[in-house]
Amino acid sequence: MKRITIRDVAREAGVSVTLVSFVMNAKRDKDGKLDCPVNEQTAKRVLEVAERLGYKRNFAAASLRSGRSNTIAVIPNDISNKFFAGISRCIEDMAHKRGYTVFFASSEESADRLSSAIDAVIAHNVDGIIVAPVTGGEDSITRARDAKVPVVLLDRDIEGIQGVGKVLLDDEAAGQMATGLLLDKGLTKVEMISYTLGISSLSEREAGYRKAMMDRDLYNNARVHYTTYGKAEADVENVIRDAMDRGVQAFFLPTYSLSATVLSVLRKLGLRTPEDLAIVGFDESDIYSLYSTTVTHIVQPLKELGEKSVEVLINMIEGKPAESIILKPGLIPGGSTEIKK
Amino acid sequence: MKRITIRDVAREAGVSVTLVSFVMNAKRDKDGKLDCPVNEQTAKRVLEVAERLGYKRNFAAASLRSGRSNTIAVIPNDISNKFFAGISRCIEDMAHKRGYTVFFASSEESADRLSSAIDAVIAHNVDGIIVAPVTGGEDSITRARDAKVPVVLLDRDIEGIQGVGKVLLDDEAAGQMATGLLLDKGLTKVEMISYTLGISSLSEREAGYRKAMMDRDLYNNARVHYTTYGKAEADVENVIRDAMDRGVQAFFLPTYSLSATVLSVLRKLGLRTPEDLAIVGFDESDIYSLYSTTVTHIVQPLKELGEKSVEVLINMIEGKPAESIILKPGLIPGGSTEIKK
DNA sequence: TTGAAAGCGTTACCAG
């Protein structure tokens, strides 16, 4: 069963391949009319024949000839991360709506993998890339940009890089919001645990934390503990044991994985929240509602983040300038901050 | 900055395009030697020039000409599902190791979306597809197979479909294992909650449950409650209230989402596990270790499932026959089945 | 409104 080409359709419909190409590429305007310089009757016949023969466009050929592929690549730092799994879906929806197919590849927090993923998608002629950059990913981003492939940075910023779009969370506001909530409850000894990843979102969340502490003249109490991504459990246990000795009242946890780790450690140590320690977590998870006490957490507007990133990218593909968009976080209150005054 | 083509490399290296093509496609064998009929010196020179000029193969052209793309598509039923997020990573690793790039698209438990996703990836000339089919997805699968695109069914079987590879969990064994554990603890009133999705994995898990009940002459106690995917919460609450009235001792929950829903309902109703109700959940999640009592659950061998599916698919791409592979589940014991006899 | 013909960058084939 040979593959049906544009030529087969043309022969069968008694028109030229050009006509068929026109018709197949025409977009319908709001009246359902095909927007192309083709006689309506002819167009209809072509469409019918194409349908009957089961014609499927060969994207490789189209892409080779036109240099475009109607494909965008999404490279999250980790595809099995709940935050990105959710956002991917929104990106896919929006991209389809705009006529693009989505390609996923994961960089798994490794600059090397990001680099090879970028090379691979460029070689596959993608029209644009949405990426959550890992530390050390600057070169890869620059490479893509220099190859004239539009890039949108999602979730994590790289400062001082020109000509790329950005869709970010207002991470500083998130840090302030989380910390502010704890301080409003009358707590004063509020600390933070973060990763040594060196990515913008974490440092901004930290900045927000520090700012909130400073605003209440509690900067002397401010303290941030750092641990390593992927092996935080032991570190966190030590931090928490020590914190209990020092009378720390609360922690702001700026990522989901840190929040989960802390909950696990609290459990292991037989500590309770908020009685022993109040906490504010980050991102959404079933855990927050199923833990023995529900957990207060910061949420990101996934849908907006996903949709905006596609929008900004497609604008760039269409030649418009790169935009930067900052979205506001939300806060879901839970029992882990219900302090009895 | 024009894109460097094979021709530029050929001219610069003083050889023909054919040579360059040979060299660029040659795989290194274990001695690091290029396996192609080209003089070693020449090959080395070509490689150097390609590197110096920054040559990147144009996959669209290669794909158009050769009909192959070194790309495989993965279509999980839901990419934000933890099970698939984990497996995707294994698939990606293995695929890269074998020289393939991976394309993700999600069907979101919708036959329509699966259908359009399959069309899209076929149009993009993928060499093969790994898919977790949704109910009603038979036609799409058949379509792909008839278009001579190798297909591997992952996680969910479609019976009576010929010429496709399969990598499945021994779901019946999983059901038996989970139920058997509960019965071994001396429980007799063990029931199950499942979805009306009509997919093989669920019905097999149910078969395993029924078999285990029958083996102990408890078939009269066997009872399976069905709810709808995406809106199980209310149903589950009713089922559990009623079950408590009827003195049901345990539930087998054959998916992660059902397990999470049940835990949430137990919490809401103020019931404890295992005191009020013993449970065995499915798939991995942070929840199982963070819930007030740790939860016994069945685990799937993600790594093997992912790797095997790539292996089976690539074998098919290389013309070998379609294999079916069934992998064994594991069981992680937790507090939710620690009955005091 | 229609059609002919020229490529896009590769790989496949055949000849040397």
Added chain:
DNA sequence: CTGGTAACGCTTTCAA
């Protein structure tokens, strides 16, 4: 071992 050349299926001039 090496090189010339014809496709692959499509989009894009350009001309009618």
